[in-house]
Amino acid sequence: MLQFAIRDHLRESRLFLGRTIVAGSFVLLLVLALCLRLADLQVLQHEHFSTRSLDNRVKLQPLAPTRGLIYDRNGVLLAQNLPSYSLEITPEAVKDLAWTIEELNKIIPIDDIDLTRFERLKQQRRRFDKIPIRVRLSEEEVARFAVHRHRFPGVDIEAKLLRSYPLAEKTAHVLGYVGRINEDELQRIDTSNYSATSHIGKNGVEKAYEGILHGEVGLQQVEVNAQGRVLRILESRAPVPGNDLRLFLDIGLQEEATAALGDYNGAVVAIDPGTGGVLALVSKPGFDPNLFVEGINTADYTALKESPDKPLFNRALRGQYPPGSTIKPFMALAGLEANVLNAEQTKYCPGFYQLPGHTHKYRDWKRGGHGPMDMVDAITQSCDVYFYDLARTLGIDGMQRFLSRFGFGRRTGVDLTGELGGLLPSREWKRAQRNMPWFPGETLIAGIGQGYFLTTPLQLASATATLAARGKRVRPRVVRSVIFADAEQPTTSGGESLQPPEVGDRTWQQVVAAMVNVVEGTRGTAKRIRSDDYTIAGKTGTAQVFTVKQDEKYDEENIDEKMRDHALFVAFAPVEEPRIAVGVVVENGGHGSSVAAPIAKRVMDRYLLGAK
Amino acid sequence: MSLPNSLSSLQPSNPAKPPGLLARLHLDLPLLTGLVLLCGYGLLVLYSAADQDLDQVRRQGLRLGLAFLAMFVVAQVPPGHLRRWSPWLFGVSVLMLLAVILFGEVGKGAQRWLDLGIFRFQPSELAKLTVPMMVAWYFAENPMPPTLPRALIGSGLTIVPVLLIAKQPDLGTALLVACAGIFVLFLAGISWRWILSLGVVISALTPLIWYLMRPYQRQRVLTFLDPERDPLGAGYHIIQSKIAVGSGGIYGKGWLNGTQSHLEFLPERTTDFIFAVLAEELGLTGVILLLGIYLFIITRGLFIATQAQDAFSRLLGGALTLVFSVYLIVNVGMVTGILPVVGVPLPLVSYGGTSLVTILAGFGILMSLHTHRKLLPT
Numbered sequence: 001m002l003q004f005a006i007r008d009h010l011r012e013s014r015l016f017l018g019r020t021i022v023a024g025s026f027v028l029l030l031v032l033a034l035c036l037r038l039a040d041l042q043v044l045q046h047e048h049f050s051t052r053s054l055d056n057r058v059k060l061q062p063l064a065p066t067r068g069l070i071y072d073r074n075g076v077l078l079a080q081n082l083p084s085y086s087l088e089i090t091p092e093a094v095k096d097l098a099w100t101i102e103e104l105n106k107i108i109p110i111d112d113i114d115l116t117r118f119e120r121l122k123q124q125r126r127r128f129d130k131i132p133i134r135v136r137l138s139e140e141e142v143a144r145f146a147v148h149r150h151r152f153p154g155v156d157i158e159a160k161l162l163r164s165y166p167l168a169e170k171t172a173h174v175l176g177y178v179g180r181i182n183e184d185e186l187q188r189i190d191t192s193n194y195s196a197t198s199h200i201g202k203n204g205v206e207k208a209y210e211g212i213l214h215g216e217v218g219l220q221q222v223e224v225n226a227q228g229r230v231l232r233i234l235e236s237r238a239p240v241p242g243n244d245l246r247l248f249l250d251i252g253l254q255e256e257a258t259a260a261l262g263d264y265n266g267a268v269v270a271i272d273p274g275t276g277g278v279l280a281l282v283s284k285p286g287f288d289p290n291l292f293v294e295g296i297n298t299a300d301y302t303a304l305k306e307s308p309d310k311p312l313f314n315r316a317l318r319g320q321y322p323p324g325s326t327i328k329p330f331m332a333l334a335g336l337e338a339n340v341l342n343a344e345q346t347k348y349c350p351g352f353y354q355l356p357g358h359t360h361k362y363r364d365w366k367r368g369g370h371g372p373m374d375m376v377d378a379i380t381q382s383c384d385v386y387f388y389d390l391a392r393t394l395g396i397d398g399m400q401r402f403l404s405r406f407g408f409g410r411r412t413g414v415d416l417t418g419e420l421g422g423l424l425p426s427r428e429w430k431r432a433q434r435n436m437p438w439f440p441g442e443t444l445i446a447g448i449g450q451g452y453f454l455t456t457p458l459q460l461a462s463a464t465a466t467l468a469a470r471g472k473r474v475r476p477r478v479v480r481s482v483i484f485a486d487a488e489q490p491t492t493s494g495g496e497s498l499q500p501p502e503v504g505d506r507t508w509q510q511v512v513a514a515m516v517n518v519v520e521g522t523r524g525t526a527k528r529i530r531s532d533d534y535t536i537a538g539k540t541g542t543a544q545v546f547t548v549k550q551d552e553k554y555d556e557e558n559i560d561e562k563m564r565d566h567a568l569f570v571a572f573a574p575v576e577e578p579r580i581a582v583g584v585v586v587e588n589g590g591h592g593s594s595v596a597a598p599i600a601k602r603v604m605d606r607y608l609l610g611a612k
Numbered sequence: 613m614s615l616p617n618s619l620s621s622l623q624p625s626n627p628a629k630p631p632g633l634l635a636r637l638h639l640d641l642p643l644l645t646g647l648v649l650l651c652g653y654g655l656l657v658l659y660s661a662a663d664q665d666l667d668q669v670r671r672q673g674l675r676l677g678l679a680f681l682a683m684f685v686v687a688q689v690p691p692g693h694l695r696r697w698s699p700w701l702f703g704v705s706v707l708m709l710l711a712v713i714l715f716g717e718v719g720k721g722a723q724r725w726l727d728l729g730i731f732r733f734q735p736s737e738l739a740k741l742t743v744p745m746m747v748a749w750y751f752a753e754n755p756m757p758p759t760l761p762r763a764l765i766g767s768g769l770t771i772v773p774v775l776l777i778a779k780q781p782d783l784g785t786a787l788l789v790a791c792a793g794i795f796v797l798f799l800a801g802i803s804w805r806w807i808l809s810l811g812v813v814i815s816a817l818t819p820l821i822w823y824l825m826r827p828y829q830r831q832r833v834l835t836f837l838d839p840e841r842d843p844l845g846a847g848y849h850i851i852q853s854k855i856a857v858g859s860g861g862i863y864g865k866g867w868l869n870g871t872q873s874h875l876e877f878l879p880e881r882t883t884d885f886i887f888a889v890l891a892e893e894l895g896l897t898g899v900i901l902l903l904g905i906y907l908f909i910i911t912r913g914l915f916i917a918t919q920a921q922d923a924f925s926r927l928l929g930g931a932l933t934l935v936f937s938v939y940l941i942v943n944v945g946m947v948t949g950i951l952p953v954v955g956v957p958l959p960l961v962s963y964g965g966t967s968l969v970t971i972l973a974g975f976g977i978l979m980s981l982h983t984h985r986k987l988l989p990t
Contacts, residue, residue, distance in 0.1 A: 012756045015801040027937045037948045041858040042896045049858025057871045225875040
């Protein structure tokens with residue numbers, strides 16, 4: 001009771017008022033501090049946060065350019081972009097996913113592979129992203145879905161452009177194909193220009209001309225929400241489509257050459273001697289490049305990879321074969337130019353050749369021998385002994401120096417990727433690569449295009465084109481021009497003139513005459529392809545197998561057949577004004593005269609006389 | 613027991629001037645005006661923050677109606693009754709807090725709710741009112757300032773419910789309840805020396821607090837200290853909120869035009885982060901207006917407390933008003949990135965019903981204190 005009596009209300013009130021003022025001031029101070037902070041954020045740092053706010057909501061989306069098309073010399077479409085339809089589901093917009101998929105399956109077959117892919121993608125993507133449940137719908141399936149579309153909210157048909165090669169295996173080894181960009185390629189490419197692109201040229205023209213075919217990426221500014229969903233397009237810059245290409249290739253000729261090879265594996269290369277343009281480039285068997293565009297499945301890939309015919313192997317560019325007797329006209333040129341050979345002077349062929357002081361007999365293909373041979377006879381009948389002697393006279397280094405002027409032993413530099421350079425042996429090469437001295441006998445073997453000597457079908461055709469053009473040497477090329485919207489511009493890569501072999505007019509005449517005799521002469525090895533319409537100059541060849549180095553995995557049973565000789569033939573026509581030079585290699589074809597020459601004939605007929 | 617204090621000798625003043633309608637309803641016009649303005653402003657911001665979802669605005673309006681009703685009911689209770697009920701109400705809330713720990717419902721990873729059959733109830737909200745009532749009741753028994761033992765007991769009365777709430781865990785509410793108790797202590801006039809030593813003790817206990825914190829609470833503190841250390845995780849809230857506020861500028865992007873909020877970059881935009889929506893759309897101008905309304909309410913609240921005629925009313929009125937300002941300061945501090953993210957709503961603006969009733973009931977108490985005064989002759 002006493003406590004209450006002495007309670008000093010005034011003092012308590014004052015104390016309370018004091019404390020309230022302190023607390024109130026403190027609150028005011030803190031609110032002012034908040035105001036300062038707000039002014040700091042909203043006035044001083046406003047620009048910074050404005051930018052960040054804009055960065056949040058405005059995103060740049062790349063737009064893929066349309067890839068350039070590829071035409072043959074006559075405007076036939078070889079590579080195009082076709083719409084490919086897929087059935088896509090937006091999970092967010094679908095009420096009952098299981099029911100939807102079940103019902104869809106009644107209209108459009110959906111298999112387990114499709115379902116697995118769908119489930120996997122569903123985990124990775126956002127709920128408002130479209131996820132494919134079926135790809136590559138047929139036109140009929142698209143139509144069938146269209147009828148039932150109203151039953152499936154959240155399910156759509158999506159179209160995108162896919163690269164397509166209508167002639168499939170016939171052009172596979174020239175055009176190559178496009179495929180999904182892989183890790184290695186990602187390191188090399190300009191990632192900003194490829195930001196919307198999923199595919200890139202993997203080989204052939206598609207790879208070599210990637211820069212021209214691809215085009216430039218477009219950009220659009222879009223407004224997105226926090227989940228990344230696009231709400232609207234603010235601004236856009238259209239992509240610049242890639243440029244179209246026109247090839248030198250004549251697809252009719254390409255088809256003819258493919259057909260002419262029949263069941264054989266091999267390669268045919270035809271070149272226009274005037275321009276170096278590749279008119280046909282066939283490597284058989286081919287493969288369907290369309291399989292690779294959307295990613296080849298394992299079974300198909302294994303089948304291609306394991307096939308003993310090696311369909312993925314580009315024989316025209318990478319097959320290295322001994323040139324055999326097809327090298328003889330070039331050897332004759334070398335001898336005549338070096339003044340170690342007199343065309344008219346005959347040598348006697350007893351059917352074998354011996355080096356002085358050696359007992360080993362180097363056999364001629366004809367057991368009994370050819371008898372007395374001058375240069376024309378030796379080429380016409382493909383006498384080995386004549387060229388053994390010439391090779392010994394020239395020496396391996398003399399041969400190597402001269403033949404390299406025709407491009408042997410070196411890549412031609414054609415505008416395709418992956419070409420191999422063959423092998424033109426020399427003393428120096430053998431010392432460096434094999435660490436062994438050169439044996440004189442090896443010179444003789446090289447003189448008839450055997451032994452270490454290796455050429456690609458493209459090199460053979462290119463060297464023959466140089467011979468046809470009497471020394472005018474042009475780098476072979478596949479692409480003729482880039483097509484712009486309003487003009488067509490020849491490509492600069494390839495096609496340039498190369499160092500000519502510098503051979504006298506008379507020498508050309510003599511050797512070309514001998515090659516004409518191979519076809520026209522009564523004893524010519526290719527007399528069966530004589531044409532009444534135009535004159536052919538050619539040379540047969542047979543290469544002993546050695547085959548392709550990669551063929552290590554061949555079955556035991558297959559070896560015998562595979563050990564048969566390769567048949568070769570080089571030719572050009574018409575002799576007076578050559579328009580086409582051809583190199584043919586038929587793997588395990590046996591003899592050049594019977595197998596390879598008729599193939600070259602069909603190609604030349606088709607080109608010079610037109611389709612029958 | 614009747615008190616022989618001077619109040620007994622009072623007679624009604626100005627008998628010629630009858631009290632107005634609002635006074636008879638025990639409502640305080642300035643305070644009511646401030647509160648209605650604030651809630652109306654809040655509904656406008658909510659309409660935008662909720663992407664113009666009228667349903668959500670309607671629900672909030674209904675809750676506000678109920679809360680105002682609660683305020684009105686509480687305002688009718690004379691302070692003397694409140695004072696007498698204080699110990700009982702406090703006891704009930706502590707028991708309910710215990711019940712929550714024992715059989716509470718789990719929601720969003722914390723045990724905060726008590727299912728009473730008809731409705732779910734959050735006893736920690738009740739504690740926001742009963743703790744300051746209890747401490748004020750305890751101190752008002754004796755002359756101010758309280759002695760040290762009484763001050764310690766007063767602290768103890770605060771700490772018990774605070775610990776129970778912190779254990780749920782509900783850091784935001786625990787903080788507010790603790791503040792309520794501390795404000796009563798402060799307003800009761802405990803000496804500055806004790807306040808200083810208390811500060812020292814708390815700083816010394818910081819490592820212990822850190823040790824007691826749950827991992828997600830530690831994460832919040834770390835994220836607060838450096839939001840960019842986890843820009844997509846916990847720091848995301850703070851970063852996006854600062855972007856929203858900063859990009860608003862002086863005049864804002866315009867009502868309904870905030871990109872941070874409408875494109876969903878801003879998290880919790882109708883609840884804890886609604887201030888960022890306002891700052892983005894209405895800019896510094898709109899923010900100053902809002903803070904102005906708050907300051908008006910706080911000033912009026914403190915004024916009412918100073919006008920109260922007994923210690924209990926003064927202490928309770930002052931503490932309730934100060935707790936209201938803590939809501940504001942902590943929430944805005946959090947949204948602008950100068951305080952860690954604790955779940956404290958922007959009072960009377962954030963969407964959600966639980967705090968509305970407590971806050972407006974608190975203002976009901978203030979109105980009761982003011983309108984039940986017996987005026988002294990001048």
